Amino acid sequence: MSFKNTIKMAMLGAVMGTATTVSAANEGVNFFYGLGLGGIMIDEQVAGQDIFDPAAIGSIFIGIEEKGWALEHSVGKTADSGTINTAVDYAMTVTHTSLGYRSIEKYKTYYLFNFGKADGDVDLKGGTTLGGVVNDGDTYEGNVYSLGMGWRMAKDERLEIDYSFYSSSDVDNTHILTARYMWGGNASNEK
Secondary structure (H helix, E strand, O other): OOHHHHHHHHHHHHHHHHHHHHOOOOOOOEEEEEEEEEEEEEOOEEOOEEOEOOEEEEEEEEEEEEOOEEEEEEEEEEOOEEEOOOOOEEEEEEEEEEEEEEOOOEOOEEEEEEEEEEEEEEEEEOOOEEOOOEEOOOEEEEEEEEEEEEEEEEOOEEEEEEEEEEEEOOOOOEEEEEEEEEEEOOOOOOO
């Protein structure tokens, strides 16, 4: 074997050895589902004033996961909240489908990252427009970026705290902070 081939084999061995230590959790495709509760803040402004007050949001989600990678669909609905016009309240429905990754668990803790497509539907109560920017029933499409941290609560149960940033060309940035409890997915290796 030539020196060049020996170096290639050594490099291949090093890469394979590293890959086996960083692969996430269990083998196989697993289904998961859960509930979330948090807060949402829409940064839309008119004349330098925020249009929307922060609101509480509840969500449900389902997904499939393999080796830390997950495809997930989530639907969230806000409680009625106020706007810049005291006669007009709003509610919002947010749906998103995202591809995510959960890192390897250490001491029952892991990190998560998501990217996906999202839709936000604004329902104005008592008015049809806010500052000429937001109309009742408008749907806003954009991207959602999430990052967070999770903790293993039981063999197939996890608690996650995540921050999501929703970016759209139609409405200014939306921020969502959520606590999520999930069942299923990759089970813990710990006994």
